[in-house]
Structures are given as C-alpha cells and as structure tokens.
Amino acid sequence: MVISAVAVPVDAFSYGLVTPLAAYAVACLGSALGLRCTARALSVDRSERKGWLTLGALAIGTGIFAMHFIAMMGFTAQGVDIGYDLLTTYASLLVAVVVTGVGVFLVGYKGRNSGALLGGGAITGLGVAAMHYLGMAGMRMSGEVVYETGTVVLSIGIAVFAATAALWFATSVKLFGSALGAALIMGVAVSGMHYTAMEAVSVHIHGSGLGGGGTSVIGTLTPILIGPVLLLLFVALFVSLDPMMERDRRRQWGSRPGETTGEKLEWTPFERR
Helix, strand or coil: CCCCEEEECEECCCCCCHHHHHHHHHHHHHHHHHHHHHHHHCCCCHHHHHHHHHHHHHHHHHHHHHHHHHHHCCCEECCECCEECHHHHHHHHHHHHHHHHHHHHHHHHHCCCHHHHHHHHHHHHHHHHHHHHHHHHCEECCCEEEECHHHHHHHHHHHHHHHHHHHHHHHHCCCHHHHHHHHHHHHHHHHHHHHHHHHCEEEEEEHHHCCCCCCCCHHHHHHHHHHHHHHHHHHHHHHHCCHHHHHHHHHHCCCCCCCCCCCCCCCCHHHHC
16 A cells, blocks of 8 residues: 655744744854955955865855754754755755865955856855755655756755855955944855745655654754854954054044054055055
C-alpha cells in the first residue's frame, strides 16, 4: 500500500521574537563590519586593499551564516526531529565568504561605477542566497523539504537588492553614524531575505512517520555557531582598534583630529582625497 506524503505544520518563530531579534542583531553586526572594512579598503593604496577586503568578506559572509542559523533555532516542524550535516553546513559558510568576497573585491578594485556595483551586488546576493539554500540542504529530518518556486525567486531578488545596496553604502557612506544607520537598514534586508525564503518552505512526511512535537535544535546549532560568532567578534575587535574609527567619531561630532586632546593622529589617503 502506498502512503501519501502529508504536509505538517511548520513554525519559524517557535521562540517568539527572541530568535528573529538575535538574528537581526548579528546581521547588523556583520553588515556594519563589512561596510567598514570595504570603506577602509577604498581609503588606502590599491596594494594594501586586499587585507581589508578579505576582512570585509569574512565579516559579511560570517554574519549572514550566523544570522541564518540563529534564526533556524526557532524553526520547527510538527512531529519531525531536525538535525544538521556538519560538512554541508560549513560548506555554506565557505560559499558565503568566497562568493561575497568576489563581489567585495570587484567593487573594491573597480570603484563605485554602475557596472561594478551591479555586478558585485548580483554576485554577492547570489552568494547570500546560495548560503541560505545550501544551509537548508544540510538539514537532516525524516521529512522532505519542499519549496514554493515564486517565493524562492523573490527571496533571491531581495538578496541581490540587499547586497547591491550594501556595496553602494560601503562606497558612499563615510561617517560612523551614517554607516551605522546603513548597517541597521541592511540588517532588515538580510533578515527579510531569510524569512521570505522560509515562507517558501513546507515539510512533507509519510503518514506513518508522524510523531510528537519535534525536538529543539538549539543544542545542535549552538556548537556549530561558536566558531563563526567568535570570528565575527574578532573582526569587530580588529576594526574597533583601527585609527579610522576614532577619526570618524571626531568628524561625527564636528571636531578635528587632535583638537580636544592635543594628540596628533595620522591622516590617511582617504582623508586627503
């Protein structure tokens, strides 16, 4: 006898607003660091840009990865136990960093022209989407994940738009306060892409596989997230120690380097342009 597959209820907000807000905060952090590193790369000589652009790609890719899996802590499917394959999961992190890096390097070396922004935004956005769907492919459960095509296409469009906007901000926004505002906006866009993509998801299992309420994946995902979150915090510490941060904070409040304390700070190529 053939048992037909049954769609079971799924919930992306099983902990209420806790996981969406935590995911949004991490998305904002990754976006802010990525914007900062890319802007910093554009302020130095071409020969010195590689390190800052690499750091920016790490920040954006790791931030997106951490945001995704923090949000996935709130995802449950009724009667289905969910696990994750480590190889596929960390492959999604590598894809996020590498593909994001291609987009960031394109803008970092080609400058703020339409071709570089659109090309870099498209590549980076596809990297964001690839990270999401590869991360979803790493899920292990007794059921089958099915996607609604139209919503998937919409989520990819949001990812490309968000990435293009991020690269535009990175090459246009200079002051600390403005960059922070841009990061908050980008956090909304990246989180919006994730939850739009999750609207495309349904889980189907055979009737004989229906069980209880499903188990929490917090214990599974927490060890996976430790390394990427620590890496993101390391990038944040490195960026916070950059003299450009202090100089821009002074600019934000209308003072010049050395004006209030008498110290002499080095002027960068960015400031002389």
